[in-house]
Every structure is written in structure tokens, then in C-alpha cells.
Amino acid sequence: MKTKKNFIYNLKEFAIKNDVPIINDEGLAFLLELITKYNVKHILEIGTAIGYSAINMANLDTKIITVERDYFMYNEALKNIKEADLEENIQVLYADALEVEINHTFDLIFIDAAKAQYQKFFEKFKFNLNPQGIIVCDNLNFHNLDINEVSRGTRQLLKKIQKFKDFLKENEEFDTIIYDIGDGISVSKRR
Secondary structure: OOOHHHHHHHHHHHHHHHHOOOOHHHHHHHHHHHHOOOOOOOEEEEEEEOOHHHHHHHHHOOOOEEEOHHHHHHHHHHHHHHOOOOOOOOOEEEOOOOOOOOOEEEEEEEEOHHHHHHHHHHHHHHHHEEEEEEEOOOOOOHHHHHHOOOEEEEHHHHHHHHHHHHHHHHHHOEEEEEOOOOEEEEEEEOO
């Protein structure tokens, strides 16, 4: 492993202290297991944040293109990736994922960005997926919040997440399994 466990721990601590949303431990372990199981070499990540998941995935000798639209997060990610000595493995694009054009194909597409845009991300980037590739989406349980006990804005978001889950279940192009792991993870594979 190129990156020291200390560094990963400090990155996680930084995220917690600064309210940066990162994948939780259980979800990360599952994601890394999928990368190994499917022999993933090329990954597209939508939502970089500080580079936490990209750095963890790159430690499995993968090549990653990751997209981040928040300038502060983008710069934090660049700094962390450089410190982890993974610049050859991870390319960070400062862009809105719905506007960026990417002309590569990937073994795995990992969506962990604006929850309300998941369906748009899925539909846009499915064309970048290798025939045997998988699309993985995180946060589908959204902290197991009760729709009746949240603010109006959060209720709208929960409804959009539910709509996306319905889209996955009814999708005729992809078979999807939603796992109750971490904060809810879906794995979609072409039929």
C-alpha cells in the first residue's frame, strides 16, 4: 500500500472536524472489495471532496478520474493526493459533472456527489461504462432519516433519493442491488 494508514486516519479526522462528507468505513470496505472482485483498473468518481475515497481506491493500483465542482474541495483534494504521492493514479477535474465531457471508458463509476442529481449522473455517465463494468452509488439510505421528522428541504431530498432508487429498480438496461451497507450502496450492472 502506497499510502500510510496514519495519513488516511488524519484525512478522515480532517473530514469529521470540518463536516466534509466522506464515505463511511463500512461503505469504503465494501467499495474496495468490489474493486478487487471485479478486477477494476479504471474508475470515474463523481464527487471528489477532499480525495478520501479516491486515495483509498488508488491504493489498489487503479487509475481514477474524479470530478469536483467545489473549488475549496478541489484544492484540498489536489493537496492530499500530492501528499499521498498518488498524482500518477488520480486526475482531479475541477468541473460540474453535468457539464464536463469525459471521453474514456471505466470499469467502475462511483457516484457520491449531489444526491438530488444522482439520476442525471447515472444517465449521463452510463455511456462511459465498460460492457462488464459497474456503477456504484453511495448514500442511498441518507443517514436513515425519517421523512416525517425532517425539514421541508430534507424531505424533498429524501423524496428525490427514493425516486432514484425506484429508477434503479425499474431500469430495464441495468440490474441493480441496493445493499444496506454503510449509508446504503447500490451496485448496477448491465443486463
